[in-house]
Amino acid sequence: MPISPATALSSSVDASVTPLVEMVDIDKAFPGVRALSRARFELRAGEVHALMGENGAGKSTLMKILSGVYTRDAGQVRLNGQPVEITSPRQAQDMGIGIIHQELALMRDLTAAQNIFIGREPRRAFLLDEGALNRDTQAIFDSMNLKLEPTVKVETLTIAKQQMVEIAKALSYQSRVLIMDEPTAALNDAEIAELFTIINRLKAEGVGIVYISHKMDEIKRISDRVTIMRDGEYVGTVPAADTPIETIISMMVGRTLTNDALVIPDTSAAPVALEVRNLNRGREIRDVSFSVRKGEILGLAGLMGAGRTEVARAIFGADPRESGEIWVNGNRVGISSPQDAVRAGIGYLSEDRKQFGLATGLDVRNNIALASLERFIGPGGVINDSAMHETAEKFIRQLSIKTPSDTQEARLLSGGNQQKVVIAKWLLRDCDILIFDEPTRGIDVGAKAEIYKLLNALAEQGRAIIVISSELPEILRLSHRIAVMCEGRLTGVLPGGSSQEEIMRLATLRPSAVAETNSERKSA
Amino acid sequence: MTDTTAPAAKSGVRISGAFHRLLAFSGLIALVVVFSIASPNFMQTQNVLAILQATSVNGVLAIAATLVIITGGIDLSVGTLMTFCAVITGVVLTNLGMPLPLGILASILAGTFCGLISGTIIAKLKVPPFIATLGMMLILKGLSLVISGTKPIYFNDTPGFNQIALGSAVGSIFPSLPVPNGVLILFLVAAIAAFVLSRTALGRYTFALGSNEEAVRLSGVNVDRWKIAVYATAGGICGVAGLLIASRLNSAQPALGQGYELDAIAAVVIGGTSLSGGRGTVVGTLIGALIISVLANGLRILSVAQEWQTVVTGSIIILAVYADILRRRTL
Numbered sequence: 001m002p003i004s005p006a007t008a009l010s011s012s013v014d015a016s017v018t019p020l021v022e023m024v025d026i027d028k029a030f031p032g033v034r035a036l037s038r039a040r041f042e043l044r045a046g047e048v049h050a051l052m053g054e055n056g057a058g059k060s061t062l063m064k065i066l067s068g069v070y071t072r073d074a075g076q077v078r079l080n081g082q083p084v085e086i087t088s089p090r091q092a093q094d095m096g097i098g099i100i101h102q103e104l105a106l107m108r109d110l111t112a113a114q115n116i117f118i119g120r121e122p123r124r125a126f127l128l129d130e131g132a133l134n135r136d137t138q139a140i141f142d143s144m145n146l147k148l149e150p151t152v153k154v155e156t157l158t159i160a161k162q163q164m165v166e167i168a169k170a171l172s173y174q175s176r177v178l179i180m181d182e183p184t185a186a187l188n189d190a191e192i193a194e195l196f197t198i199i200n201r202l203k204a205e206g207v208g209i210v211y212i213s214h215k216m217d218e219i220k221r222i223s224d225r226v227t228i229m230r231d232g233e234y235v236g237t238v239p240a241a242d243t244p245i246e247t248i249i250s251m252m253v254g255r256t257l258t259n260d261a262l263v264i265p266d267t268s269a270a271p272v273a274l275e276v277r278n279l280n281r282g283r284e285i286r287d288v289s290f291s292v293r294k295g296e297i298l299g300l301a302g303l304m305g306a307g308r309t310e311v312a313r314a315i316f317g318a319d320p321r322e323s324g325e326i327w328v329n330g331n332r333v334g335i336s337s338p339q340d341a342v343r344a345g346i347g348y349l350s351e352d353r354k355q356f357g358l359a360t361g362l363d364v365r366n367n368i369a370l371a372s373l374e375r376f377i378g379p380g381g382v383i384n385d386s387a388m389h390e391t392a393e394k395f396i397r398q399l400s401i402k403t404p405s406d407t408q409e410a411r412l413l414s415g416g417n418q419q420k421v422v423i424a425k426w427l428l429r430d431c432d433i434l435i436f437d438e439p440t441r442g443i444d445v446g447a448k449a450e451i452y453k454l455l456n457a458l459a460e461q462g463r464a465i466i467v468i469s470s471e472l473p474e475i476l477r478l479s480h481r482i483a484v485m486c487e488g489r490l491t492g493v494l495p496g497g498s499s500q501e502e503i504m505r506l507a508t509l510r511p512s513a514v515a516e517t518n519s520e521r522k523s524a
Numbered sequence: 525m526t527d528t529t530a531p532a533a534k535s536g537v538r539i540s541g542a543f544h545r546l547l548a549f550s551g552l553i554a555l556v557v558v559f560s561i562a563s564p565n566f567m568q569t570q571n572v573l574a575i576l577q578a579t580s581v582n583g584v585l586a587i588a589a590t591l592v593i594i595t596g597g598i599d600l601s602v603g604t605l606m607t608f609c610a611v612i613t614g615v616v617l618t619n620l621g622m623p624l625p626l627g628i629l630a631s632i633l634a635g636t637f638c639g640l641i642s643g644t645i646i647a648k649l650k651v652p653p654f655i656a657t658l659g660m661m662l663i664l665k666g667l668s669l670v671i672s673g674t675k676p677i678y679f680n681d682t683p684g685f686n687q688i689a690l691g692s693a694v695g696s697i698f699p700s701l702p703v704p705n706g707v708l709i710l711f712l713v714a715a716i717a718a719f720v721l722s723r724t725a726l727g728r729y730t731f732a733l734g735s736n737e738e739a740v741r742l743s744g745v746n747v748d749r750w751k752i753a754v755y756a757t758a759g760g761i762c763g764v765a766g767l768l769i770a771s772r773l774n775s776a777q778p779a780l781g782q783g784y785e786l787d788a789i790a791a792v793v794i795g796g797t798s799l800s801g802g803r804g805t806v807v808g809t810l811i812g813a814l815i816i817s818v819l820a821n822g823l824r825i826l827s828v829a830q831e832w833q834t835v836v837t838g839s840i841i842i843l844a845v846y847a848d849i850l851r852r853r854t855l
Contacts, residue, residue: 069742088744089741089742089743089744090744090745091744092744093744099742101742105736105738105739105742105743106736106739107731107732107735107736107739107740107802108735108736108802109731109734109735109802109803110728110731110732110735114728114732118728118732118739118740118743118745119740119743119744119745121725121728123725126724126725127723127724128723128724128725128727128728130723169743
């Protein structure tokens, strides 16, 4: 659905107020890539302005220009109507522009207070004034209604609390503009609610907030206006409340996406591919048992910290388990390392692709072959490159991986395509049991739909699939059955197509306090 | 692993920070106890002072290395820089006949200047620290030989010079406690370095750089400047080490120096400073340096061949780091 930029803008801009920030006709090129082309953005005081677009649309680049991380090639940035040059992060801070980066930019070994005031520590003569540092930090925490010790080391904090420290840091600059890049990517619902409370308070104080996110429901909940970008260009700005999600998505991807409905195949006659019996490890995994049949997609739902990833890693042999049996195709298998798991035909796609799944420095071809290298070793121990090339090309076609060639470095691919490379790796290794941990984290809407389609296709081919996801709509759209966890226990298994409410009920079904203390006494 | 160990591991998290330092310290105590029992000579005042004296040069170099390693970098040039500073002092005092204070100043300034250059190469030219300081190590080694004409420079014309390390200011006040000045200087440098690390901006950025350099940069801090400052400070400390070794030998030995950097790094690692940066302490390094010299001294007293001493030191380094890995696993 085409929307002309001009009409979209005029419909929502109140011309009588000078915007806090105006970015006009911004160009930015990196070697070989045109990141931004005549990009535009406008932010008013006291509004939450969502910035949306697929990965690579230029959202982060545009905001990095505003926050002084990059300098623009052309165009103009105006602050309160005045043209400004922002050449460093420091300068942006001095102008009251704060940014909370997607990858949290904190120093793990320092305390919260030390992080917040890095670069402008209160000093007495040439000594640091640790007392003033902690007092000032406490004052900011108090103003945010945040219960946190200024002297706590950042590495001991949860991601959510680390995010709060980042926000406190931005506030300590008296920021008038606050840029949040995917702030909820690692937060659970309660933490998101907490974040939104703070956002609303800041909004009331007249702070302008730029909110970058892929999550449509959040955008609807929190933002006033939405600016959409595509391929480094400005597409349009629309009011968040009265614009249908489909319209925003089609502006992002430049086409209409079909929303495939969930079809649950009858797999009751299919053999059980994977069965887990009485899996245990400390307080993280408590007596978890379930099974997945061939051709079935089992969703594993739960709040953050429920133990879903722990279960997956224990099945995969990445972490030790204390007790429990794993059966594959009716045979009990001894898995004590990922090597054992892969030999048993289990592949695990971790939530953090860059850290665990993908060798980012290697090219696509070698990533696909990584788990099956011995297949390509020819006479004399020499790697048969042409065979590897043929295989890689086959998967690139089969999974429609978007890459210029199979010798492209994997780190240069978009998130969705990186995910496909990892899938190809396990398919090549003949893994018929695939565990996907947050398969679409950080992946844009267009690519998400493709990953969903791919998962369905893999199941149709008879593979058993486990999907771990924090996004309930994702679980509901994919799963033929849904196993729900809470605090290390499996609290129930629901049929596909259950309601969000049912899942949430099981996800918050805490074991009774009595059982809790009993088991503690036993373990102590 | 059984069910019962899980809560224990959890509660271990809280004390783990101090655990490693405690481990190194108890290791040191254990060594002292073992050697005291094995030989009555070990705990003689004279032997203890000899151990401390033997620690002074490596200890000071290790403190310099600690600063750099906490930033996540490495300095391979500390040993030959020490020698270079000693040679410069020799030139100033013996060849040019300048007064003693100028010689001391020259050594520290030469060290600071060389550190400044290393730091600039690393920060501005983005040459990895390992390579930049490896180059610096060889450059300084060569320059020391060139400047000195490959011959030692003696300090016979500067009577007070050997007092820098060998005299005893403490002994002149408390005759029963003749702590050599070299040892005093080691503890002084350690105290100042510990203070700088915990209480000044330089110290704060030293940890911050090693923890997450990109985050420091994004916080608007001039990362290059502080990184250069750390290398320059470390260089200045190497200048102090240069004075100590020259004073002890009453000469600047231009061929000396290479190999000292590894002993220094060993002390840092045994002391619990992470080679990946972000964490470390001067006290830990001091304990690490003491462990190395107690080991050398004790094994010598027990008439263990010199060859075996390095075997033991090497094993201790691996053990110390493995202990650190075990500790992290409980996190």
